[in-house]
Amino acid sequence: QVQLAESGGGSVQAGGSLRLSCAASGRTISDYSMGWFRQAPGKEREFVAGINWSGGTTAYGNSVKGRFTISRDNAKNAVYLEMNSLKSEDTGVYYCAGNTGFVIARLTRLYDYWGQGTQVTVSS
Secondary structure: EEEEEEEEOOEEEEOOOOOEEEEEEEEOOOOOOEEEEEEEOOOOEEEEEEEEOOOOOOOOOOOOOOOEEEEOOOOOOOOOEEEEOHHHHOOEEEEEEOOOOOOOOOOOOOOOOOOEEEEEEEEO
């Protein structure tokens, strides 16, 4: 069983940056594809970014392309999300998720493990 714990959220002004971390425990995630999702109040949880097991392939939601970067460090059993040029519409709870498949999944139902989330608030 994998436990995921996000950190690094907070409040920032528009145009600023944040770096989210996801620490995994319980087992290695080096053979998992990992993803970041977010959920704004009253909205469905949406795909933000994903990375395959090796880190060699990444994918992004259209609204964050060119601004966010996902990465992983399998030696540290961790995944990261670097967020730059933040906008007010990036506000929400950000979740780290693990998928036991080898390909990056964009659908929440395809992920097996979820963290508790970390709040990101961007003020304009």
